[in-house]
Amino acid sequence: MNLKRKSKSGFTMIEIMVVVVIVAILAVIALPTYLNYVKSSYASEARTVMSNINNASKMYYQTKGEWPSEVDQLERSGQLDVSRSTKTKWSFRIELNDEGGRITATSSEDMSGGAGHEVVYDADIGRFTGYGSPEGE
Numbered sequence: 001m002n003l004k005r006k007s008k009s010g011f012t013m014i015e016i017m018v019v020v021v022i023v024a025i026l027a028v029i030a031l032p033t034y035l036n037y038v039k040s041s042y043a044s045e046a047r048t049v050m051s052n053i054n055n056a057s058k059m060y061y062q063t064k065g066e067w068p069s070e071v072d073q074l075e076r077s078g079q080l081d082v083s084r085s086t087k088t089k090w091s092f093r094i095e096l097n098d099e100g101g102r103i104t105a106t107s108s109e110d111m112s113g114g115a116g117h118e119v120v121y122d123a124d125i126g127r128f129t130g131y132g133s134p135e136g137e
Contacts, residue, residue: 041132053092102120102121
């Protein structure tokens, strides 16, 4: 008797399930990191402009003897130029004084990450907090 076994090529259901479980575990680990990276990238534009606002405010103070209260003052004086696209995504509030103060950026509906997110620059310690920072909002 000549018995021949047919060999079947392919993967078993167990092998496929093991691969699916491994991919799911990797996704669970990677997703929060990816989302934090996205938030940080959205907020990086605001952080860059806030640094520019801080420097321009210092120059404004040296020139005028008073701290600016809004970005328009800095633009009118020629100390700063903020792009129109940045202005549609973020609104900036300046609260600086001789002791330090803060600059706050609040996102609008035009920002990809959504409206209402705040990034705060604390001039006293020179540190950013809020949206897109390691501490979160």
